[in-house]
Amino acid sequence: MPAVQETVEQVRSIDVDQYKYGFITDIEVDKAPKGLNEDIVRFISARKGDPEWMTEWRLDAFRRWLTMQEPTWARVEYPPIDFQDLYYYAAPKKKAGPQSLDEVDPAILETYKKLGIPLREQEILAGVQTSKVAVDAVFDSVSVVTTFKEELKKAGVIFCSISEAIREHPDLVRQYLGSVVPVTDNFYATLNSAVFTDGSFVYVPPGVRCPMELSTYFRINEKNTGQFERTLIIADKGSYVSYLEGCTAPQRDENQLHAAVVELIALDDAEIKYSTVQNWYPGDSEGKGGVYNFVTKRGDCRGKNAKISWTQVETGSAITWKYPSCILRGDGSRGEFYSIAVSNGYQQVDSGTKMIHLGKNTTSRIISKGISAGFSQNTYRGLVSAHRKASGARNFTNCDSLLIGDKCGAHTVPYIESKNASAIFEHEATTSKISEDQLFYCQQRGLSEEEATALIVNGFVKDVLQQLPMEFAVEAQKLISISLEGSVG
Amino acid sequence: MLEIRNLHVQIEDKKILNGLSLTVNDGEVAAIMGPNGSGKSTLSYVIAGKEDYEVLDGEILLDGQNLLEMEPDARAAAGVFLAFQYPLEIPGVATMTFLKAALNAQRKARGEGELSTPEFMKKVRAGAERLHIPQDMLKRALNVGFSGGEKKRMEILQMALLEPRFCILDETDSGLDIDALKIAADGVNALRDPKRSFLVITHYQRLLNYIVPDTVHVMANGRVVKSGGKELALELEANGYADYRSQAA
Amino acid sequence: MAQVTPMRTAAETQLLDLFPAVKARLPGAAEPRQQAYDAFAKAGLPHRRVEAWKYTDLRASLREAAPLADAPSAAVLGEVRTKAAPFAGLGPALAIVDGMFEPSLSDLHGMPAGVQAVGLAGALGTGHALAAQVGQAAQADDAVLALNAALMTDGVILRVAAGTQLERPLVVRFVRTGSQARAAFTRVLLVVEEGASLTLAETHEGPAGVGHQDNTVVEVITGDKATVQHVRLNADGGGAVDLSTLGVKLGADCAFTSFALVTAPALTRHQIFVTFAGENSRVSLNGGALLKGRQHADTTLVVNHAVPHCESRELYKHVLDGEATGVFQGKIIVEPHAQKTDGQMMSQAVLLGDNATMNNKPELEIFADDVVCAHGATCGQLDDDLLFYLRARGLPKPDAEALMLQAFVGEALEKVEDESIRDVLEGVVEAWLRARL
């Protein structure tokens, strides 16, 4: 409840054109030369201390990537990307694996502080009494520090950077990496497979309920760097983990490319809850600059009664191309997708999900709330499919779009495919603007038009906000209101 | 004091108010009665500042302040409260959240500090209790799925919380059962104050047995065609509007 | 992205060869036909990578393009005359047999006052004033439509004069004969002038089990304040491959309703393009498909709200038995400034067969804010509770199912206002359900 009030204040206090997170950290970086070829891939692999098999894996991906083409089916427009004009590796110039927080460059810690991430454990404990959050912070490409390692270790949970996992837990990585998103899945996923620099790795052993929320904050700092994280989460039989991902990037004129891959694997009776709040720089009020966010996220409910739940709040990026999906392979498994996508200015969002029902009695639920304002285009694109053997499959989809202003667009493109007579799919979608009568009612009670809009929008997205962990929900609510800044009146 | 002088209003080229004048003094309870479509709700919307209406002529002054130049929220902060004939539903926004947002917005506009959460909760709880509104209703989304009578009681609760200067009740009695009517009327009576005035729109004399008006005005074809004391309501109940319908046209 | 041109399939090659072979004897101006042919040559047959044809891969499913049908002989016409048409006796009828308009089978002299009917080939050949409007309502970047524009042999142009109110439906029969698979490309243009009102009912008739190929276009162009009811029935083996396009362009204050029922063809693709050109008009598009075996029926529609204050409604019902496939793709476009648009679309499917497939793609593409648009799609089985209730009242399971399916399709059928036509359609649905028992 207080969050609404805070939202209302945020709307007031923040300047329209000022992206709150748009500052640049001044630290020395270690970069690979611009461009991409086999040597760069080898360079990255060497810097990451990859074993031989990993280098080969990357090179294989790179060679395949050369034969692939950028997808063009999404409703997004941008000038061609020159993939040879990007830096594929940038790391803070310091010894790669700091042993404690004290060794971390204070400038980085300062950045996180500005972002409001409670990186220091004390801060976390002081700030959030009821729940604990372990943070694996990714600064440009290198995981800076992982907190709470000890406590997680006691529970048997492995939470580290993917580079560390490749070195320390090669068997797990080799077994699962690329098993949900194959190397050649799509243009960006293949590129990521060749050049990914860091990301998080989580393994939760059988029967373990991860004792805290795990969290990664991504941030793109360096000029002209693509950020290619790779995240791999494995929930072994009967385990549970909740993972939070937050993203910000500094304000820049150029467009920055981000092409991450996230793979989730849930074995029998396991559950993974993956939440994202994405507020990368959306570009300025004229549509200049901003992040291109071309992300492949997919979860595989590989065991029976497994459950994977995606929750996303997307307010940032100039272009978002993102479809967190679930493969419901195990009988009785369940997939969920809860999404809020807010677009303003000249942002373009093409996002949604895929729920692929393969096993018997699999269920899925999709709740998507799109809000378009300014000159933005906001598209929901989703696929629900039941294969021949998916008897008893169930899906419920609800997709609502809200338009603020008459210069933006809201589009809904669902694909609903059933090949099983006992599958039951229900889909509903609506598009409308905020009701004038509701606005007037709120104003009659003393709320300004902007406050009333924020309030009604918050009501509109509530079903999704409720899916987020408490701390995230508050943050998300603020972000939504900030992104809609200046869209009314 | 609220003064309306020679108000002419139209909507989508349809003239609805035709030179309406009305004065409500401090502490006064004025009742407005009139046939369906005579413009009563229109009048209340225009006072509150709904956008769709075009004011062709006339003025509305609250304590000398020209309301017509103000945004609806500024009018609310100045003390205008409208209990809607058809209260709106706001999905996803908990009633409690809404009440707090509204109260604090008004306090802020008036330069008063925000209420602390415990203070606020206490106030709401007490108000809800007086109006027999169950606590769990406050957690539900505002007016969503509320019965007609529940919505009306919620309007009175908001009025009690916001402590307005000038209250308009547009058919607050319709949809209320007999017990609820008494409860709502008690709620209104508790707010009667030498500094606060009321404009009570109703079709039924029965409400005026509970909220006893100081004055009664008859509206027809967008004008006040007769004013009198509370006995006028009894007369209308007996004779209907036949006499007035023809007169105003 | 570089476009890879796929190898020509046999059917594509046959279609490409067909045009040069016959173009000299096709009526009307050669230039537009050549352009349409070129467009088809460039695109080839639609396949699953063409988004609008995602679920109906014509390139894969059309093995052979049948040769053009010969003009029917007197004997054939005599046979057609003895056959009872589905809408016989309900209103004046015009017949198009194997691609040719047949005055001898048409009630040309029984046309009501205010209705003008001419053969399309004649009109194109003589440069009839109405012929200029051919192609105005059916405009889309679509290979099947282009094929029709290139190859249409004949059809009918109907003009309903301003203010004319027709009591009885106008019937257009598309009749196919012969036991060898042949292709027919035909077109009907209906011009409805201001304030006129009518029902146009088309039927597609032909022998069962013959792989005839039909490519039909029906265009409806209206003035202001017109009311048009359109019905399409293919229950009687029209083309076994039945490709059809309905193009509608509406003036202001109009009402247009359409209902299409499919039970017969092996493969149907019915595409509808509606453009609102004037304000305050309403459109209601509806359909039912009852399919079994390996039948495939695709309804793809685009409703373009180009102007403010219009309303569109779509309701489609699929009943899929055996290994049948149903496809529904519906797109509601609201252009910038088309404020106060009200669009509601619903597609529902019941899968009876274990190997049946339903593909739904309801789309909203919205560029104006003051709109109320919604779509829904469901697919599943008959409601178990209701089924149980009916059985508890003594109905055997198949009868209970039939009753529920009839009610299911009936919701869309209800939109047909003309009672005599609706009765016939209900009879078709009933017969289909009875055959399942």
Ligand SMILES: Nc1ncnc2c1ncn2[C@@H]1O[C@H](COP(=O)(O)OP(=O)(O)OP(=O)(O)O)[C@@H](O)[C@H]1O
């Ligand atoms: N948006 C509108 N467009 C056109 N006419 C309107 C509009 N709003 C109100 N009216 C008309 O204005 C007239 C006055 O309406 P109003 O709601 O003010 O009447 P009322 O006195 O409150 O009636 P009731 O007793 O039924 O509540 C009615 O004839 C109504 O139909």
Ligand SMILES: [Mg+2]
């Ligand atoms: Mg009223």
